[in-house]
Each structure stands twice: as C-alpha cells, then as structure tokens.
Amino acid sequence: MRALRARVAGRLQTADGTSSREQAELVAEEITAWSVQRASRGDPPLSEQDERALAAAVLAALAGLGGLQPLLERGDVENIHLHGHDRVFLELADGSLQRWPHPVAASDAELLALLEAMFSRLGQTSREFSPARPIGNLRLPAGGPLGARLAAVREVTDRPRVAIRRHRLTHTTLTDLHHQGSLDTRLRHFLQVAVAAGLNLLVTGGPSTGKTTLLRALCDEIPKHEHVVTVEDDYELGLHLNPARHPVVTPLEARTANAEGVGEISLDDLLKQTLRHSPARVVVGEVRGGEITALLRALGNGAAGGMGTLHAVSARVVPDRIAALGQLATPPLPVEAAHRWAASALDLIVHLTRRDQDGRRERFVTEIAEVGHVGDAAIPDLTTLFGPRPGDARAIPACPPSPVLLTRLEAHGLDRSIFQHAGGRWEHDQGGERS
Template identity: 45%
Template structure:
C-alpha cells in the first residue's frame, strides 16, 4: 500500500464531460500529526473520566454526553497549549484555528475524520475517494468537483475506514487484505463502500440519502412526480399492488421505494431485506411502528456464517409480514422475492437496476437463472408475471432532475416473455405521461383505493408542458 501524500487539492468542476477549474479556494489542510496527537490525548483522558464515572455508580454515558465531555477536555487541552505558547514567548493559535482544530479532532473521535465536512454538506450527493488525495464529489444539481484530500496518506484512509466499520452497522465488519471489500451504513443513513488490496490505492464511495424520510408528497415537491402520478402511486400502494422500482445507477430508486412505503398504513407489519441497510423504515416508528430490518452477512474468516439476501427473503416469509420489501434485487433472491409477492404478501416491493422499464423482465429472468432452483425460462416468465403487478422506472431529464418516466402494468406471460402495457410513457423531457389505459382489474382496484379515473383523461392536470 502506498502512503501517498496529498498533492493537488485544487478544486475543478466537470461540465458535460469537460473539466473546468473554479476559482473557489479550499481551506488549508491541518497537519494530520497534530490532529492525531490531540485525538489520542483526548481519547485517553475521556476513557479515564468515563471509567471514573462508572465506578462512582453513575448511569452509562449517552453518545451526546460522551461528545460533550470530549469537547470539554479538548477545550482544556487547547487552553493549556495556548498558555504554554504565551509563557514561551510564542503567539498562540487564533480562535478560528482553534475552532477548526476542535471540529477536526471531534470528527476523528466520533465522525468520519476528513470525510466528515463533506458529509455535513447537504448539497453533496455522492463522494468518491480514489486514494487519500484524489477526492471527487457530485452535487444534487449534477455538478461534479474535485475537493481537498481527506487523509494524509492512504494508510490513514484505511485506518479511518476501519474505525468507521468498527462502530457502524449491526455487526463487526472487517477491512483488510483478507476482506478487501466493505459495505456499511453510516449513522446518517449514507451507504459506504470501500475496497483495497485489489486496487492500486484504497477507494471509498459514499452514496448519500438526502431524503431519509421521503414521502410521495416530497417527490411531488422535488419534481420527481406530478399530482397525477402521486394519486396513481398512492392508490397502487394502498391497493396492495406488487411494485418493482427500476432505474440506472444513482437514479433515486431507494428514495422512491421509501416514498412508496410512506403510503403503507401504520398498522401493517413490514420486513425489509437489504445487503446493507439503507431504507431505514424502522427509524420512523410513527409511520411504521412494526418493522423488522434484515441485513445480509458476509462469511467470517473461516468462510462460514454467510447469510445472503435470498436466505433473508425466505426467512421473511416465516415472519408474518404483511409486506416484504427488498432493497435491491441483483441475484438469486429474485425467486424468493417473487414467491413472497405471489403467496399472500401482496403489496411487496423491490428495486432493480435496469435501463428501461421493459428491460426489467429480462434482468429478473437473468437473475433467476443464477438461483439454485434453476427454473426454465418459461417457468420464470410465469413466476414473474404472477408476482409483479407494476414497474415504476426512473430516468433523468436533460437538466439532471430525476423523474418517473415510465410505468408498466404486467398483464400476463407468453412462454418466457412477460407481457406488459406501458401505462405511462416518457415524452421528450423524459417525464412519464398517460399512454395506455390500465386494465379493468387494475383500474377497479385503484378506484377502490381512492384514485380518481378522471386523472387519466385530464392531460392539463399532469406535468407542465
């Protein structure tokens, strides 16, 4: 592993594939040795103080109390350093430098170190680190920029990821040459993926979730859907239609899935299945008081103990769930998911990577071939057709906004081919508008769930033209 020093912290912005340096100046990097020394000093004092508190019979410290104590200790340390500097005839650090140093040390103790300032920026959507000093971000409005280094060396970057892994998620996750890949959920709900040993330099990718409690009304405000689609999708969820949300990378599938789930009645029992927990439906007990969030587990160092998402979907079928929600289908779990959807768990949902709504069925069939059941293509087509009712597909508009572009209704199967009608088709702006009327069965179910069929005959009430 190369311990590369930060080389070029200059910021640049990419526009339509071109790189244009901006004039924005990045804040000067603080010496990593100084931050680490203060972190270790405060951590040692914090441990002693916490043990003394426990020995005195006081209640265990909450995370907030622990941070407050650390901040108090750090203020004392910095005051001692300022006094020593004045005594020695040196100028102490100015207040701004002290505040910056305090933030960095607290980030190292409780946050994500050099990544924390990026995580604190609500306008940043994705963070990609290709070595400690090659850091790129993507903003919510589509802009891309290269920003300052997040660590002093690649070795420090790896240690930072290990520290995060040690305190994130529901189980310990290794990150070393024997386990060079790591996928965890961060405290703010973001998803971190890190890889080392099989790359020239360690790499970290963080996908932010700017809308952790999204609703369909939120999607309407964001411009992802229009009033007609809000009414249609709300009724589809309440009518217990099985829905697959599709789209490309970073298309907003998880956010839309979370928004669809917001239309589920609080009285229903939900079981979510994910490779790394992202949906966070269990974090909102008012909206979803009865939720079990299941997360896949990797094998241990002896190669044992692995629990796949397919295993978890099968487990969900034994947990009296009203609905099963699979965060992302990308393998053999498709069989278990379809069985869940077609065996009494109506209203279940999932996401899948696909470039169009029509391609979803090909992707599901390809995943089914990988399953241990080895279903023939004809049987796979019948299974998917009996399980999935609607496909909701996302695309990006020319100005970079994510929108619902297409909705397909599954009406049957002809051998291996799934037959569907495109109820909403994207126009030139990629926004989905009514194209083919729903089947009589679907329209009856939607109407019973509160959908006004007049929406389908009033184009002026949909997207602005």
C-alpha cells in the first residue's frame, strides 16, 4: 500500500485542485495497474471486495487518518476510544458500546506515528505530539461538516490512549428534541419564547448530557436578521454552516499554541473581541475557566439573548461554579463580584441530565431556574420555574416567573397557563403522551 500511496501522492502533486472524486479515480487507476503487475508475476488476483478495501485504505492514508477513516464516516458513532492500536471501542448514539474488531494501525508505534503526523498537518497550526509533549488535543477535518475532536495521551499512560468525539448533529431544533423526548410541549414553548425575548441563559449539565445539542437547538430560534457571534474552543455549533437559517454569523474559534509555544488565541481573547463586532447575540460553546468573566461582561454590556454551556451537577451549584471559575481569571474575580455579575448578566439556567438504562440512553431537561438578585446568602437567588418530577426527574412546571420576567415573556407570546397547574403530567403531543 505504501507504494500505491506514493504513486497516487506523486500524481496528485502534479494535478491542480483535484476533487475527492478525481482522487478516487486516480486510486482506481493505480490499483488496476498494480493488479496487472501482480498478474504478470503470477500472483492471485484480488477480489472486488479486497480492491474496494485497498482503495479506501489508500485514500484514508492520503488524508492522514489511516484506519480511523472508516470509523469517522459512520453516522451512528458518537465517540471512538482507542486503547492502543488494537483495542478499539465505539460508543454509539443509542448509548451502547461496541468493540471494533480491526486494529487502526499495525502497532502502537505506527499509531503514534499516525498521531504525530495528524498533529503536525491537520490542525490550525503545526503542533508537536511527542514524548516531550505527551498530551494533545486536535480538531479533525473529518467525521461530518463540523469534523471531530481528538484528545490523545502517551508516555503518561501504559499505551497510547485516544478519545475522538464526532459532532454528529449539525442541525437540531427544539421540535427535534421534543420528538426525541428531551423536552415536552410546555418546555418547548417556554424555551422558544425565552429566546425570542432575548433572555441570557446558560445550559448546564454533566458530560454527554446534550448541552451543545440543546444550545444549537436554541440558536435555531434566533431571528434570521440578527448578527450572531459564536465563540468556541472547537467549532461545534455550526451556525455558520447554515446560511439559510443564520445568514449573519461571525464564528470565532480559539487556537492553541504551535510547536514553538506561540500563537495561542484563547476564549478570553475572543470574548474580549466580540463586542467590537456589534453582535446582537453572543453564543459561547463552553466555558471552562477564567473566560467566564469575559462572558459575564459581554452579556452584562447589552448583548441580549446571549447563551453558553457550563459543566455543573445541578442548577443550584451554578453560582458557586461561576465564582470558582472567576478565581481562574487574570486577575482573579472576587467571589462577591462574580455573584453580582452573574445576577446581573443571567436570566435563566437550563439544566440537563442523562440516564442510561436497559441499553438505552436518554437525555432530557430536568430543571429551569430563574436567576434573581443577590440575596441574604450573598449569592444570586434561584427560583425553580421547571423542576424535576418525582420518579423520572423530567422537568415539569413548578413556579411562574417573577412579575418582571413574566411580563417580558408574555410580550413575546408566553402562554402563562402552563404554570397554572404545576406538577403532573409530562405533556408530549408527538408520538403519544408520557405520563
């Protein structure tokens, strides 16, 4: 295969701007010539299936993805876990775990060589992945329109370990999530109105609870005429890929330092730049550190309808989580100031949870809390508007919004009757009613 790859690569270098179809045709021509040479030596011919597999392997090698290519092309794969070159596990969208029977490289050494080449060529900047720099993160230009996110370690573990997360869903709506059972009729209505009213909100939850998917669905409700600035570590929201729905989007992506340790552009840098672009809305993919102060500053400076995601185990811990992240800022944000900023910048916290049982994975909204003024406890008061229902933790109406917020929401079409009978049923008018 190395000889085939070298011949195809040589032909591609002399061709100007070959398409993927033309690359496939070149590979097919070279495989035909190679098969003729094999026949002249008396070697047995390849089967049609073997020829297709060989062509796919050559194309994958040219793309720099090797044995990972077929896994990244599977639409049902959400996460790929490599524990060495030959222990490959696929986490599927339904929550099941599947063992992939084929190695992705001939050895751990070859896997490391593949990773080194990927870090060198496929990122925004050339990066080093070596014994001297044994931890690396990279966005792959494969696995869908938004690519995939790769995290790799070596030397600090027994064998090379790699985790790849595919961004499967590039366009999701609240109606899609409603049909899937992530939120009921009342929740969908409330969130649609909340976005239309320009409320600032955080989507929170643990790992793999669907925070980015819900954020993407919320963004789908943003009016077409509004200029949206998205700020992300890696492009995951993909609003700029849908100009029919979001014609005016400025997507900003952070950049890690190159192999020489220079050129880094952080989320904090990007958030400080956003207001210079006159956004109607600022949307942050995920806040993990001291950039929380820049986000709160952006939301508090008039960028109505701002949204973002944050790791948290419950809505109640979000103020303290914000205060803790504020301590990572430069200079650190005092806890009291973090609480005041959060109270003035945020309107809602939308919390998600995940439940795996009987081989099935469910992700759903479990709570929506209104963020109020700093109270007697010196933290923002939280009022649970939708709370977890006993038994299954799905969010049901608990308490109407404050008068000021209720007036704002009703001006954009909120049906306040959804709060008249707090508790009770999970209202779902598609595919039956959940009770």
